Amino acid sequence: MIVRAETAADHADIRRINDEAFGETIEGELVDAIRASDRFVLELSLVAESQGQSLGHVISSYVDVEPGGRRVLQVGPLAVVPSHQRRGIGSALMEETIRRADERGEPLLLIEGNPRYYERFGFTRTDALGIEPPPQALGPEYFMIRPLARYDPAFRGRAVYPPETFGIVY
Numbered sequence: 001m002i003v004r005a006e007t008a009a010d011h012a013d014i015r016r017i018n019d020e021a022f023g024e025t026i027e028g029e030l031v032d033a034i035r036a037s038d039r040f041v042l043e044l045s046l047v048a049e050s051q052g053q054s055l056g057h058v059i060s061s062y063v064d065v066e067p068g069g070r071r072v073l074q075v076g077p078l079a080v081v082p083s084h085q086r087r088g089i090g091s092a093l094m095e096e097t098i099r100r101a102d103e104r105g106e107p108l109l110l111i112e113g114n115p116r117y118y119e120r121f122g123f124t125r126t127d128a129l130g131i132e133p134p135p136q137a138l139g140p141e142y143f144m145i146r147p148l149a150r151y152d153p154a155f156r157g158r159a160v161y162p163p164e165t166f167g168i169v170y
């Protein structure tokens, strides 16, 4: 299996992967909205491919932290086709995201999701590190941070979802 950045030829496959994994279309719509926005980072829209088949996808995009309007990366959606879940594809996508974000010099990653899954990658609650979740987040235990090498503990504030990306979900 390889993990690589998306190309224009992947757009339809990425949409299918998200629709199948989530059993609804909103996450796929979110991916398309992120790609159309200035929050998108091409090298962090990653496809997992095996024997020419695209089996998983993850995207990261910039959200705001107020006050100050600083932009930090949030991971998600992360999706693996149902027929190939629990074989390490989600983990490979997440580990490559962490590696690439670190290499870019990003200070941290945010994510909204199930702590039982994301804790294994070093994500912990943001509120314990002084970052308040956006009001739309499911609850403080579901809004997590993964500090990277350039993380500064003095970085604090309130995460805000851009209306043009995560805002379309709520």
Ligand SMILES: CC(C)(COP(=O)(O)OP(=O)(O)OC[C@H]1O[C@@H](n2cnc3c(N)ncnc32)[C@H](O)[C@@H]1OP(=O)(O)O)[C@@H](O)C(=O)NCCC(=O)NCCS
Pocket: 021, 022, 077, 078, 079, 080, 081, 084, 085, 086, 087, 088, 089, 090, 091, 092, 112, 113, 114, 116, 117
């Ligand atoms: C969540 C998801 C991306 C994980 O990808 P994956 O390739 O199946 O995961 P991996 O094989 O790397 O890891 C499997 C581990 O994740 C756990 N896991 C899988 N889905 C989980 C979930 N929704 N919640 C908690 N744990 C989960 C499994 O129990 C397994 O743990 P174990 O190895 O200790 O038994 C994938 O199952 C998926 O696309 N699910 C539907 C969409 C979704 O919920 N995305 C995440 C949104 S926050």
